[in-house]
Amino acid sequence: MIRELANPTRFMSLSGTLLPWVGGLAALLVAVGLYLVWFAAPADYQQGETVKIMYLHVPAAWLSLFFYMIMASSALGTLVWRHPLADVSQKAAAPIGAAFTLICLVTGSLWGKPMWGTYWQWDARLTSMLVMLLIYLGILALWRAIEEPNRAARAVSILTLVGAVNVPIVKFSVDWWNTLHQPASVFRIDGPTIHPSMLVPLLIMAVAFTLMGVALHLAGMRTEILRRRVRTLTILEAERLDAQAA
């Protein structure tokens, strides 16, 4: 299956069929999720309506880590297995991961002000998330700095794998250190501590964001494949013009 998908032509055909379905399902789930958030989920007994920020902040945080893991697996694919689509996947995932990290930080800050009395605190969770955004920006800058796609992919892969050290730090920072940020309340060994009336909309929003991210990733990969075809043809055209001039 993976071997079949490794062929860019096969990938273009399959992703072309999948993309409208994934995108459509994402849009539908966003609509259902937002309806539940605004018309069904109750206000929190302590936070009041401010808890509505959670339905954006938490899925964005999960997707920030999710896309970093996609980039790290793609980086392994580039360096170890030289998978034809691995660096295409890495390049397409970086801006999406960076965007969700930015959403997580901004919404977290806007949630923090009314709840904690401050927009920002240099605690372990917030700081490691900021480091995550800086790593994403570094990766995006490196892609732009090296013109030749294969060389760029190898350099970015190394940076991505080094930066992967930050993923468990983000995840476990609230357990390892005493932070202002609360500990995990959904993925816990003893089960979620959120009431189902809030948990269900949260999970629907998380699935909707994930499908939206997957659709954007597929679209980004398709565009990157086209960009590489354009690059190859442009080089061929230059070679042909050189040959004619000679």
Next chain:
Amino acid sequence: MSHTFFIAFSYIVTALVIAGLILRAVIDHRIQVRTLADLESRGIGRRSRRG
């Protein structure tokens, strides 16, 4: 500031960032499709290396 401001601002920022991602994906895809079609219409294909 009321809590409404923080909630509304969060939703606006998220909507703008996601709209930006979607718009960027659509525009970038269109540019590549148009450039590729232009190159191919000028007869530049993989086979031109052999021929």
